[in-house]
Amino acid sequence: MAIHAGVNRARQFALLMSPKCGTRTLNRWFESTIVEAERTPQWDQRRLGERIRDHTVEAKRLADPEFSDFLVIFAVRDPHRRMVSAYLDVVVGRPEEWGQADGAGNVRLDGVSFRTFIETVARLHSEGVMLQHHLQPQVVNVPAGRVDRHILTERLEEELAALSTELGIDHSQLGWRGRTRYVDDPNDGGQLVADLPAAAHSGRIAPRPRRFYDRALYDLVSEVYPDDAALYRSIPAAWPLEIART
Numbered sequence: 001m002a003i004h005a006g007v008n009r010a011r012q013f014a015l016l017m018s019p020k021c022g023t024r025t026l027n028r029w030f031e032s033t034i035v036e037a038e039r040t041p042q043w044d045q046r047r048l049g050e051r052i053r054d055h056t057v058e059a060k061r062l063a064d065p066e067f068s069d070f071l072v073i074f075a076v077r078d079p080h081r082r083m084v085s086a087y088l089d090v091v092v093g094r095p096e097e098w099g100q101a102d103g104a105g106n107v108r109l110d111g112v113s114f115r116t117f118i119e120t121v122a123r124l125h126s127e128g129v130m131l132q133h134h135l136q137p138q139v140v141n142v143p144a145g146r147v148d149r150h151i152l153t154e155r156l157e158e159e160l161a162a163l164s165t166e167l168g169i170d171h172s173q174l175g176w177r178g179r180t181r182y183v184d185d186p187n188d189g190g191q192l193v194a195d196l197p198a199a200a201h202s203g204r205i206a207p208r209p210r211r212f213y214d215r216a217l218y219d220l221v222s223e224v225y226p227d228d229a230a231l232y233r234s235i236p237a238a239w240p241l242e243i244a245r246t
Contacts, residue, residue, distance in 0.1 A: 003059045003133075003140055006030040006052060007067070011167055014062055016074040018138040020085045022153040026075055027052060029160050033169055063143035072146055073163065076138055077153035079228040080221050080241040084209040086134050087117050092201045103130040114212045115194045118220055125224045138228045150235050213243045 005014045006027070015030050017023045031052050062072055077085075090098035091109045101107040101120050107129075109117055121135055130136075151159035164170070193200070193207045194217055201207070213221075222229050232238050 003136070003138065003142065004056050005059055005062055005072075007055050007057055007070070008033050009055075010034075012069060013071040013073060013167065014057075014067060016059055016062070016072065016142060016147065018075070018077075019134045019136075020082050020089065021075050021077040021138060022156045025156055025160075029164075030055075033164075033167065059141045060143060062146050072148045073151060074142065074147045074149070075151050075153055075156070075159075076228070076232055076235070078232050078238070078241050079138070079225040080213065080218060081154070081209045082138070082228075083118065083121075083221050083225075084114070084206075084212050087114050087212070088201060088206050090132075090134050091117055092198045092206075095198070098132065098134060100132055101135065103132050105132075111198045113195050113197055115217060118217050122220050122224050137225050139231060150231070152235065152238060154239065155237070209241055210243050213241075215243070218243055 003016065003018045005016045007014045008030070011033060015026060017026045034052070034055060061067070062070070090100075091112060095110055099109050101109055101117075101124055107120065107124065109120065112120070121131065124131060151163070190207060190211050192214060193211050194214060229240075233240055
């Protein structure tokens, strides 16, 4: 699903989620906030996405008067880290399901290197072609001026713990805790892996995000996702991915 919002009507808040920004963890946390009175009789028999579907709306719907009094929270991620995550998912991990760059499925990404992946995305963007939803900007269709608070994917566990406390939810009892902390190893100074084929990353442990970038690729992502980059850098606690490669 493209960017969407989990809407908790009982607690009067909405959580905006973009693909490759911790959505699995965010969905699990959001599900935990749904009070028993809102759960359907077959709640536990359905998959996570199906269980919360009745509590999900398109991002643009948050401009409707129905949600004018809701606290709107937007989970955002550094766009350079996000594109590494997207590559490892749609090209390396699930190419049969998501291995296309465009929304129409005409441009395949089978087996390509990270460099080819980014260059393909940039070319389609420059041609005005709609990208598939994992690759669209995080801010697409988010109503202007409607976000009350931003939380960082890179520190999601801490952010959601604070939200739980603020919303009166017993954080210690929630079963949403994610497996990934989305942080870099500051001592990881390995070789550039941008030109390796997808098959080289098929193991369980992927190289750290900075190893995918030289300056040209870094700047290209910044050019394709300028609004995402500007939003992320505007958040006081953010730490954008930095590289030293020339």
